[in-house]
Amino acid sequence: xxxxxxxxxxxxxxxxxxAALPFLTLRPNRILEGAPLGILExxxxxxxxxxxxxxxAAALSVLRERRPALDTAGSLVSGAGLASLLPxxxxxxxxxxGTSSIARVSAGPGLWLAAAGLGIALFSFTRRLPSNxxxxxxxxxxxxxxxxxxxxxxxLDSLSLVRELVSRRDSYLAELSxxxxxxxxxxxxxxxxxxxxxxxxxxRPRWRGAISVxxxxxxxxxxxxxLGLLIVPMAALGSAVPFLGRLGVRGVGxxxxxxxxxxxxxxxxAGNTFSALGAVEPGALDAARGMGMSRSQAFRxxxxxxxxxxxxxxxxxxxxxxxxxxxxxxxxxxGGLGTLVFLGLAQAAPDLILLGAxxxxxxxxxxxxxxxxxxxxxxxxxxxxxxx
Amino acid sequence: MIxxxxxxxxxxxxxxxxxxxxxxxxxxxxxxxxxSGCGKSTLLRTVNRMVEPDEGEVRVDxxxxxxxxxxxxxxxxxxxxxxxxxxxxxxxxxxxxxxxxLLGMERSAIAKRSAAMLDLVGLSPAWSRRxxxxxxxxxxxxxxxxxxxxxxxxxxLMDEPFGSVDPLTRVRLQREFLAIQRRxxxxxxxxTHDVEEAIRMADRIAVMRSGRILRYATPEEFVASDAEGFVxxxxxxxxxxxxxxxxxxxxxxxxxxxxxxxxxxxxxxxLDSSAPAVRVDSNLKExxxxxxxxxxxxxxxxxxxxxxVGTLRLEDVLGTWRACP
Numbered sequence: 001x002x003x004x005x006x007x008x009x010x011x012x013x014x015x016x017x018x019a020a021l022p023f024l025t026l027r028p029n030r031i032l033e034g035a036p037l038g039i040l041e042x043x044x045x046x047x048x049x050x051x052x053x054x055x056x057a058a059a060l061s062v063l064r065e066r067r068p069a070l071d072t073a074g075s076l077v078s079g080a081g082l083a084s085l086l087p088x089x090x091x092x093x094x095x096x097x098g099t100s101s102i103a104r105v106s107a108g109p110g111l112w113l114a115a116a117g118l119g120i121a122l123f124s125f126t127r128r129l130p131s132n133x134x135x136x137x138x139x140x141x142x143x144x145x146x147x148x149x150x151x152x153x154x155x156l157d158s159l160s161l162v163r164e165l166v167s168r169r170d171s172y173l174a175e176l177s178x179x180x181x182x183x184x185x186x187x188x189x190x191x192x193x194x195x196x197x198x199x200x201x202x203x204r205p206r207w208r209g210a211i212s213v214x215x216x217x218x219x220x221x222x223x224x225x226x227l228g229l230l231i232v233p234m235a236a237l238g239s240a241v242p243f244l245g246r247l248g249v250r251g252v253g254x255x256x257x258x259x260x261x262x263x264x265x266x267x268x269x270a271g272n273t274f275s276a277l278g279a280v281e282p283g284a285l286d287a288a289r290g291m292g293m294s295r296s297q298a299f300r301x302x303x304x305x306x307x308x309x310x311x312x313x314x315x316x317x318x319x320x321x322x323x324x325x326x327x328x329x330x331x332x333x334x335g336g337l338g339t340l341v342f343l344g345l346a347q348a349a350p351d352l353i354l355l356g357a358x359x360x361x362x363x364x365x366x367x368x369x370x371x372x373x374x375x376x377x378x379x380x381x382x383x384x385x386x387x388x
Numbered sequence: 389m390i391x392x393x394x395x396x397x398x399x400x401x402x403x404x405x406x407x408x409x410x411x412x413x414x415x416x417x418x419x420x421x422x423x424s425g426c427g428k429s430t431l432l433r434t435v436n437r438m439v440e441p442d443e444g445e446v447r448v449d450x451x452x453x454x455x456x457x458x459x460x461x462x463x464x465x466x467x468x469x470x471x472x473x474x475x476x477x478x479x480x481x482x483x484x485x486x487x488x489x490l491l492g493m494e495r496s497a498i499a500k501r502s503a504a505m506l507d508l509v510g511l512s513p514a515w516s517r518r519x520x521x522x523x524x525x526x527x528x529x530x531x532x533x534x535x536x537x538x539x540x541x542x543x544x545l546m547d548e549p550f551g552s553v554d555p556l557t558r559v560r561l562q563r564e565f566l567a568i569q570r571r572x573x574x575x576x577x578x579x580t581h582d583v584e585e586a587i588r589m590a591d592r593i594a595v596m597r598s599g600r601i602l603r604y605a606t607p608e609e610f611v612a613s614d615a616e617g618f619v620x621x622x623x624x625x626x627x628x629x630x631x632x633x634x635x636x637x638x639x640x641x642x643x644x645x646x647x648x649x650x651x652x653x654x655x656x657x658x659l660d661s662s663a664p665a666v667r668v669d670s671n672l673k674e675x676x677x678x679x680x681x682x683x684x685x686x687x688x689x690x691x692x693x694x695x696x697v698g699t700l701r702l703e704d705v706l707g708t709w710r711a712c713p
Binding site (some may be wrong): 281282283284286287288289290291292293294297301302305306379380381382383 | 545
């Protein structure tokens, strides 16, 4: 067995940066420059918990060379450290902000890098544990559980990010649902059209070239340029077809953003469908036909189920990428979480930017995990990748 | 049973099959053998219409296969291929049940049938819930055979069915399949490029080259011929030794016991107890191998429990030889 270099590097860097860089910043209001606070000032005795967890994780990453069983301890320690970051920071913010309702306490680079270091150590320790081991389950559930508990208990209310969220709760929820609708809707439509396109590429060699040009063309033009290019034709379409115009199809707004996201979803979906169908083992297809399956039976019972994992992987890629790309919708007035990011940039309000960006990352991550789980269940056990 | 008449099949300018006439009797195992690209697989695939010949026709039971819908026809013929072609997303049981399901058999009948087929190839019912990726090469081939037999087709088409397993497993699969064939008497068309396999399996061998059948005869008839040319060259000089694998020591002992002089030349204990022993169910090629290895002309023959049941001499194996001129 070897030293876990990844966990060691993560924990060591986390320790160094969290001790050396500002851990929290206290600002008189949400725009003004603030005063940086080191980890000891910020957390007081709580700092021992974070620095201790980082030290222990580093030590365990070395000690596991002799006793690999220490991986469980390593993941629990890094999980506990990561889980206690948010409640500790929340409590500190509460104390620092005092009674001022406009003072802002936000996370400094020290806190982010401590979180990153602990996260890296957690990931590295956990991935070696068997997927159903209690250590793995506990250490991965610890973080969301602690965050949820702290949020419900009101410990986080004084953190700048949370204040930002609370102060614009209604518009946040509206942009969030708008974002979801844009990203998931366009990816769903992309699946509905992309899969048949991939099928056509597979079964109609003569159409293959044309389809692949169309599908990849959208991919070649940068997203932003595509949005710009669409302004004129979409505006023309909206005024030429009154029905579409009434739906809100214009040069700007939700329609061009939706169209761009849809076009971006096509390539991974159509491309994966096409290559998945072609990659089905020829022996299986020969056997299917030779045993007396008709063309459509061979497709439905053998080829399609065997191609399914790769087709679903393409759909998953499209959904995940769209969750991130949908930020750009805000640039053409399409709404979504990008609105928060760009508003934050305009106002020089870092917490607002962060609120938008973190939410987008969370959505992309959630889309990836949820679809991975759902698609795993949809694929026959006989062809599921093992150990995933 | 299966009759090829004037079969021609071209791909571009190459004639894969170039005028084949061949007749395979019911219950016979016919081996198509020849070098790669000689057209043997193409010929096999004309029987279940996976390949449609350009000229000529294939008849099964006197009826041209072209007259029958391809799917219906294929469901009456077991099909085993080298890459096994098990469907990895189906369990072993579901794989075996494919053709019965296509034929619309009842669920309970299918379950019973697939259990019986697994049993036939030596796999217990517990195997039916396994996935193909959990099987070894030999196990997968067994399942492939069970799947081909599941709907009890009168005809089996086997395209290098044991080509992708190690030599030891291959011999075991060949033996097991022969045992099954002795019970079921299917009409089998079996493609291989392995001479030893052909000798072990065949009732008749058709040697193919460049899309034509050069010779069609029983394995024994090939020995008797001293024709020069491709057939002799392809089968190899060792064919005369390989063919010994078709007879067992038991057959020799049983035929020898019938004749007076054989018994006279066979005193009860002609050998000391240190003589090398050969099992009674070994074949003559193995016995000859043992004689050559130990430099002896005589072997003790023992039964399953190691009891001495007879003696095998070199001349029993080789027959009477012509003296050198």
